[in-house]
Amino acid sequence: MKHAPFIAVEGPIGAGKTTLATMLAGELQLPVIKEIVEENPFLDKFYQNMDDWSFQLEMFFLCNRYKQLEDTVNQYINKGKPVIADYHIYKNLIFGERTLKGTKREKYREIYHVLTDDLPKPDIILYIRADLDTLLARIAKRGRQFEEDIAPAYLQQLIEDYDAAMASLALTEPSTVIVTIDGNHVDFVENKEDFTRVASQLKELMK
Numbered sequence: 196m197k198h199a200p201f202i203a204v205e206g207p208i209g210a211g212k213t214t215l216a217t218m219l220a221g222e223l224q225l226p227v228i229k230e231i232v233e234e235n236p237f238l239d240k241f242y243q244n245m246d247d248w249s250f251q252l253e254m255f256f257l258c259n260r261y262k263q264l265e266d267t268v269n270q271y272i273n274k275g276k277p278v279i280a281d282y283h284i285y286k287n288l289i290f291g292e293r294t295l296k297g298t299k300r301e302k303y304r305e306i307y308h309v310l311t312d313d314l315p316k317p318d319i320i321l322y323i324r325a326d327l328d329t330l331l332a333r334i335a336k337r338g339r340q341f342e343e344d345i346a347p348a349y350l351q352q353l354i355e356d357y358d359a360a361m362a363s364l365a366l367t368e369p370s371t372v373i374v375t376i377d378g379n380h381v382d383f384v385e386n387k388e389d390f391t392r393v394a395s396q397l398k399e400l401m402k
C-alpha cells in the first residue's frame with residue numbers, strides 16, 4: 196500500500212466492530228477511532244418510537260461522525276499516519292435509508308452527500324457478517340438497557356442492508372479492499388488463532 200492506510204471495521208449492530216477494532220489497534224499499535232454511543236441523547240427515545248425520533252437520531256450520528264472524521268483526517272490521514280475506526284461513515288446512509296421516510300429521507304440523503312462526498316474513504320473495510328441469532332446473543336451480552344427491545348425484524352433488515360451496501364461499495368469505491376469476516380464462526384474474542392489470522396491478513400494488506 197503506497198500510503199498509510201485508513202481502516203474501517205463494519206457490520207450490523209453487535210457484530211463485534213468495536214471489539215475487533217480495539218484488539219487490532221492494540222496488536223498493530225494503531226490509533227483507534229470509536230463511535231460515541233453512551234452520550235447519544237436520542238438512542239433511547241429512538242428505540243421507543245422510531246418514527247418520531249429517527250430524523251433527530253440520524254442527524255446526530257451524521258454530525259458526530261462528520262466531526263470525528265474531520266479530526267481523523269487532520270490528525271492522522273493528512274499526516275500519513277495509519278488509523279483504524281470502528282465504523283465507516285457510509286453507515287449513516289445504511290441506517291438513514293432504513294429508518295427515514297419520504298421528504299426527510301430525501302433531505303437526509305442530500306445532507307449526507309454534501310457533508311461526506313469529498314472526505315477520504317477507507318482503504319480497507321473489515322466487514323463482519325453475522326446472522327440474527329449471533330447478533331441477538333451479542334447485544335444481550337453487551338447488556339445496554341436501551342437495546343433490550345430491539346426488534347429482531349429491524350436487525351434482520353439491517354443484516355440485509357449491510358450486505359447490499361457492501362456489494363454497492365465494492366462497485367462505487369473499487370479502490371477500497373473489503374475483507375468479509377464470518378462473524379458466526381470466526382471468534383476473535385475466545386479463539387487466539389482466529390484473531391491472529393485476521394490480524395495477519397490485515398498486516399499483509401497494509402504492506
Ligand SMILES: Nc1ncnc2c1ncn2[C@@H]1O[C@H](COP(=O)(O)OP(=O)(O)O)[C@@H](O)[C@H]1O
Nearest residue numbers: 208209210211212213214333336337382383384
Ligand atoms: N467474536 C466474538 N465472540 C464472542 N463475543 C463477542 C465477539 N465479538 C464481540 N463480542 C461481544 O459482543 C458484544 C458486542 O460487541 P461490540 O464489539 O460492542 O459490537 P459492535 O461494535 O459491532 O456493536 C460485546 O459484549 C463483545 O464483548
Ligand SMILES: Nc1nc2c(ncn2[C@H]2C[C@H](O)[C@@H](COP(=O)(O)O)O2)c(=O)[nH]1
Nearest residue numbers: 207208209232253256286287290294342
Ligand atoms: N438509527 C441508527 N442507529 C445507529 C447508527 N449507528 C449506530 N446506531 C445504533 C445501533 C446500536 O444500538 C448503537 C451502537 O451501534 P453499534 O453498531 O456500534 O453497536 O447505536 C445510525 O447511524 N443510525
